Every structure is written in C-alpha cells, then in structure tokens.
Amino acid sequence: MFDVEFQKKDFLLKQKNRVIDENIFMTVSDLGGRITEISKAYLNFTGYTKEEVIGKNHSIFRHEGANPEIIKNLWETILADQEWTGKLKNNKYSGEEYWISTTISPLYDINNKKIGYTAMAEDITNTKRLESLSITDSLTEIHNRRYFDYSLKREFKSATWRREKFGLLILDVDYFKDYNDFYGHVQGDKVLKLVAKEINKYAKDVVEDVFRIGGEEFAVLISNASDGEVERIALDIVTNIELLEIEHEKSEVSKFVTISIGAVNIDGSKDTMSNEDLYNLADNNLYKAKGGGRNRVVFNVDVDSIGTLKNLDVLTKLPNRQSLIQDLSTIQEEAMLILLNQVNSIKDLYGLDAVSDIVSQKAKQLNEIIIDDSVTLYSLNMQEFAILVTKRALFEKYLSLLKYSVLPNSDENVYYAYDDNYFISDFTAGVSYGILNIFNHSDTVLQKATLNRLRVYKKALHSGNVIPYFQPIIDVKDNSILKYEALARLLTDTGEIASPYYFLDSAKQDNTFEFFTRQMMQKIFNIYAKKKTDISINITYENISSDSMQHYIRNRLEKYGGDGITFEIVESEEIEDYKLIEDFVLMLKEYNCKVSIDDFGSGYSNFTNIIKLNIDYIKLDGSLIEKLNVDKNVEHMITALLSFAKNANIKTIAEFVSTKELDEKVRALGVDYIQGYLYGEPKSPEHYGLV
Numbered sequence: 001m002f003d004v005e006f007q008k009k010d011f012l013l014k015q016k017n018r019v020i021d022e023n024i025f026m027t028v029s030d031l032g033g034r035i036t037e038i039s040k041a042y043l044n045f046t047g048y049t050k051e052e053v054i055g056k057n058h059s060i061f062r063h064e065g066a067n068p069e070i071i072k073n074l075w076e077t078i079l080a081d082q083e084w085t086g087k088l089k090n091n092k093y094s095g096e097e098y099w100i101s102t103t104i105s106p107l108y109d110i111n112n113k114k115i116g117y118t119a120m121a122e123d124i125t126n127t128k129r130l131e132s133l134s135i136t137d138s139l140t141e142i143h144n145r146r147y148f149d150y151s152l153k154r155e156f157k158s159a160t161w162r163r164e165k166f167g168l169l170i171l172d173v174d175y176f177k178d179y180n181d182f183y184g185h186v187q188g189d190k191v192l193k194l195v196a197k198e199i200n201k202y203a204k205d206v207v208e209d210v211f212r213i214g215g216e217e218f219a220v221l222i223s224n225a226s227d228g229e230v231e232r233i234a235l236d237i238v239t240n241i242e243l244l245e246i247e248h249e250k251s252e253v254s255k256f257v258t259i260s261i262g263a264v265n266i267d268g269s270k271d272t273m274s275n276e277d278l279y280n281l282a283d284n285n286l287y288k289a290k291g292g293g294r295n296r297v298v299f300n301v302d303v304d305s306i307g308t309l310k311n312l313d314v315l316t317k318l319p320n321r322q323s324l325i326q327d328l329s330t331i332q333e334e335a336m337l338i339l340l341n342q343v344n345s346i347k348d349l350y351g352l353d354a355v356s357d358i359v360s361q362k363a364k365q366l367n368e369i370i371i372d373d374s375v376t377l378y379s380l381n382m383q384e385f386a387i388l389v390t391k392r393a394l395f396e397k398y399l400s401l402l403k404y405s406v407l408p409n410s411d412e413n414v415y416y417a418y419d420d421n422y423f424i425s426d427f428t429a430g431v432s433y434g435i436l437n438i439f440n441h442s443d444t445v446l447q448k449a450t451l452n453r454l455r456v457y458k459k460a461l462h463s464g465n466v467i468p469y470f471q472p473i474i475d476v477k478d479n480s481i482l483k484y485e486a487l488a489r490l491l492t493d494t495g496e497i498a499s500p501y502y503f504l505d506s507a508k509q510d511n512t513f514e515f516f517t518r519q520m521m522q523k524i525f526n527i528y529a530k531k532k533t534d535i536s537i538n539i540t541y542e543n544i545s546s547d548s549m550q551h552y553i554r555n556r557l558e559k560y561g562g563d564g565i566t567f568e569i570v571e572s573e574e575i576e577d578y579k580l581i582e583d584f585v586l587m588l589k590e591y592n593c594k595v596s597i598d599d600f601g602s603g604y605s606n607f608t609n610i611i612k613l614n615i616d617y618i619k620l621d622g623s624l625i626e627k628l629n630v631d632k633n634v635e636h637m638i639t640a641l642l643s644f645a646k647n648a649n650i651k652t653i654a655e656f657v658s659t660k661e662l663d664e665k666v667r668a669l670g671v672d673y674i675q676g677y678l679y680g681e682p683k684s685p686e687h688y689g690l691v
Helices: 002-023 041-045 068-079 126-134 145-162 177-185 185-200 225-243 276-292 303-311 321-328 346-350 351-371 392-406 438-449 451-460 500-507 513-531 547-562 578-589 607-612 632-649 660-669
Strands: 025-030 035-038 085-093 097-108 112-123 167-172 207-212 217-223 261-269 297-299 333-341 375-381 384-391 415-419 421-424 427-434 466-475 481-491 537-539 565-569 594-600 617-622 651-655 673-675
Touching: 002 041, 002 126, 025 041, 025 097, 068 085, 097 126, 112 392, 145 167, 145 207, 145 276, 167 185, 167 225, 167 276, 177 185, 177 421, 185 217, 185 225, 185 537, 217 225, 225 261, 225 297, 261 276, 276 297, 297 660, 321 375, 321 384, 333 392, 351 375, 351 384, 392 427, 392 537, 427 632, 451 481, 466 513, 481 500, 481 513, 481 660, 513 537, 537 547, 547 578, 578 594, 632 660, 660 673
Parallel strands: 261 297, 481 537, 537 565, 565 594, 594 617, 617 651, 651 673
Antiparallel strands: 025 035, 025 112, 085 097, 097 112, 167 217, 167 261, 207 217, 333 384, 333 427, 375 384, 415 421, 466 481, 466 673
C-alpha cells in the first residue's frame, strides 16, 4: 500500500517538475553562484545549451551595460539570507539583449543548512523597451518628445478640469548650429546635456516635468503657478544657462551659450483651448524671442490670436495640421492626399536660423503649382507639407506634378537661405486615396519611403526585432506543403514590418551581419523545436566563410537536430572557395540537413561545382520565372536547367509563381515544387499555425 501511494506521489511530482522545466525560467546555483541546474524553458529562451551553462556563473548571461550597483545589492541581500527581487538586463547566446524580473531565494538542505540559491525569472523585455522608447531621450536622459506630447495633453486636460493655471515654456539654444559647426558635434552634445541638467534642476514644486523635444529644443510644464512665478522661472533659466559660462565664440549676443524662451500661462477657469493651441502660443512666443534679439523670454498670452493660430501655420501662413484634419472630416467623395516630407530634418541640419527661409521658399514654390479650387496646400510642421485633392478629375494631374516637378532635384529645389550657404530641399512623398483614414494611409506610405535603413536595422537588431516570416513551398504532385521558407523581416518602432529591400544591404555592409543571422536563426530553431515543421533557412557565403558562424550553426544543430532543416545557399559570383562550401555542406549532412542552391541561374552557375556539393534542391531564380511567359530565351534556359537537375537527381523549386498562367507553365516544364504568392504570401508564424 505504501509503495502504491509513493508511486502516485512520485508520478505527480515528476509531472510537476516537467511542467516547471518546460515553462518556467529557473536556475539553481551553489553558494558561489555557479549554476548547477537550469530549466529547459530558460535554455530555449536564451539559446544556450545545458553544457554551456552548467558550472558557469550567472554572469554568462549578463549584459555589459548592466548596473553594477544592482548586482552589488543583489549579492548583499542573498548573502544576508534574504530574498532578492529585481530587474536584470542580460544577453542571449545570439547577442540579443533581454530583461527579466527575477526573484532569488536561499536554498537549504534537510538540515536547514544553506547550500545555494534558486532563481525564478519572467521575461519583461517588451515592457522595458516600451518604457525606454516612450519616456527617455537617449542623449540628455530627460524625457523625450513622445512623452512630452502625452504629458502635455494629460496635464493640461487635468489643469483645465481643476480650473487651475497651466504654464508651458519652449526653450531653444541660441546659435546652436554655429556652435556645432565651430566646436564640433561631440562638444555640441555636451552642451545639450549641460543645458538639460540645468533645466532639470527646476523639476520640483510647480514645475511638473522637463523634456527634450527637438535637436536643441526643450520644454517645461508648470502647474498652478501665477504669471509672475512662470515668468520668474523662465528668466531664472535664461540667466542660469548663461552663468554656466560655456564659451560660444560664434554667438552674436554673448560670449557664452544662451537660450531663448517662449512662455505662456493659461487660466483653465477662463480660457478654453486645446493642447495644440497652447503649444502654438508658446512656440509663437519663442519665435518672437528669437526675432527680438535672443537670450530673452517672451511671455505673452494673446488669446485673441488663438483663432488664427488654430488653423494657420505660424511660419508659412498656410492651413496647418488641425485645419487638414477638419477638412478631411468633411469630405464625402474619394479624395487624394499627398504628404511631402523633408528627407533630412532641415532644422537638425541647419538650425532655426535657416529653417524659416527654407520652409517659406518651399511653401511658395508649392503654392505656385496649386492653381485649382479643389486642391489645398497645408504646412504640417517644419519639414512636412500636405496636398489635398478633392476632385477625382485632378488626381492624375497632381500626381504628374508631384513626380515631375516637386520631387526631382533641380535648380528649383535649391535655395539661398543663410550665411551664403545653399541648401537642397529634397522631399519624399506618400500618396493615398479614399474617404476614411487617408491621412493614416498616406503617413504609412511616407514612413516606408523615408525609412532610414541602417538606423532602423540597427535598432531592430539591438531590440531583438529581427523576426522570421514564412512562405509555403508546394509539392506539385498533390499541392501539399513540403516545407516553409523562413524570410527575414524587421519589426519597426511604429509596428510596421520591413522587408529585406529596406535593410539587407545595410546589414551586409555592417559588421553586425553575423549577429543578425544568429538572431534570425535562433527564432527559426525555436519554432522548429516546438512544431517540428520542415523549414528552409537562407545562408550566405559571408556566413559560411565565418568560423564563428559555422560554430554557431553546428551548436544549434547539436541542440535541435537537423532532420527537418534545409539550408538555402545563395548562388552568387561572390563565392570564391567552393571547397569551403563543400566542407560546410558535408557538416550539414552529418545532422541530416538538406541543402538547396537559391537563386540558381542568376549568378555564376558553375555546374561542375554544384554537382560536387551533394545538394538536394535547386531553386530557380524568381526573376527568370517571372519572364517565362513573355521571353522564349528564358524558357529555353529554364528547360536546360531543369534537364540538368533531373540528370543530377536534384529536385527543383520554382519561386515567384504569382499567377495561374505561371503555375501552369512551370508545371508543364516539369518542376517538382512551387513557391509564390499564388499559394501563400510571406506571413507571420502565427498566420501559418507555426506557433
């Protein structure tokens, strides 16, 4: 009877341990912090094998930027036999950073003697990233523009509801472009940090918060203070910035760095306005301060001017963003909206001293081509215009004007603006059609067009936002799914999915390309481990020629196996050493992986070397497949390639099959497998049920 009960308890305990092992991030360590046990869930998450971790200190995971004070506090706490709870920044095997919330507890034996520690952790990476992106300016470490927009709306609404006063200061460093040009950007960054530090001293009492909202522009929110208090705070800041005595040889108002401030203080019990109105008033006062000699405060609340400022851009006197939103809400028929964005921020490049003239001249040029009653030009901000066309018959006309007059670089796009410098105004456009949400649609298109590839790529890589999308490969015999090809994508800050067109060249030119490949592979292997779905992984000659990358791939195959994995080697003229490729393929075959040559027919196509490689598939180049029905020479070439593959006992895949006509053609020619939009677009793993 005792044995039966013991077996039942033992069985339940094993089940519980298995659930913990597969779902909980847990480690057990000895008194010195060396890991003696680690859960499978944590290994899968970090990408390490058990052999790589056991016997090592937890510092194997630690990020180089981890706060040493936190680590010190951790050890002081657990050495005092107390439980420690906190947040830690770590690295995965691939180099991707992650955050965990962890609790570390002392571990005792049956005699109540401490023998080590247990750590239970939870992944909080996304939460930490959102906090970082939403709140902090990376240079000055005060709050950023995104958080300013949120705070201004929240605090001003609260002050209005309480019928209290609410103040806003907009601050700008005088002659900052000249400072950067003369002293250099490194020194310029130091100035911004010092200015931010000085302003931040006021973040107490009535000062709610301070922000960096632009290149050299800052903001201060003030709650429930009198006009005298607001003006005093602004004047004190102006005085104390100059008293920092930061030398500025190019300033025309002082031998030191100075600032100008536009200030307002609205009475919530009397004045009714939006937070945009409030900002426009303060910004307008800043322009007056700059125009009035700088190193000063302009404090003025001309409520009568709100109606004008509400619908007109202060600088260009064109209808502004609010006016555009109002106009869009009234359209009844399909309209065309064009958003024009300065590729480089004029303000960041040239400073406030030049921006007025440049933007005004661009507004004038654009206004000269707007000659129809059903077309309106708007100025949305310092670097963005909009054109709304509400008459369908004019769509083509203004699309042509956009292509051939507005966008091309020409003499008309060059302006004499400031200090004998010529500035080129280079715009990118986003266009959308419809009745509802066309502003958002245009903005989405515009964001794609203005994507800063290298910056976005590096940010996504650092944030772990290199993600796999999948596309099915179909067996022509029964239309079943043979496997899925994993395709790299970037998840941007705005939630958009960027295709390789936007970042692959940047990745290859950057010395982080190997970490990009590792991050992508690890996520693919995680999916493979859970679903055991056959997957193809792309790999380049650059990857194969890297010893560390080959070691990483072998390590992953040791951990996950390779029975369902196909490596697609991109066929390219860049391949210099086929012996290296041959050895790599032999290594893959040790783990029962399959090998495919991708883009076959696009590059060198050395048939002799291909045969030596012992490959399983040839994927015919998509640019050739797309021309099959229109170019007889391409058809002859594909026929020859298929004949070669059949004689070599190599299976063939036709990619880029997007129409029924192409599908019928490649089937008639004798391909074995088909891939393309006709059978499925590249989609997230969730779409295809892979997670």
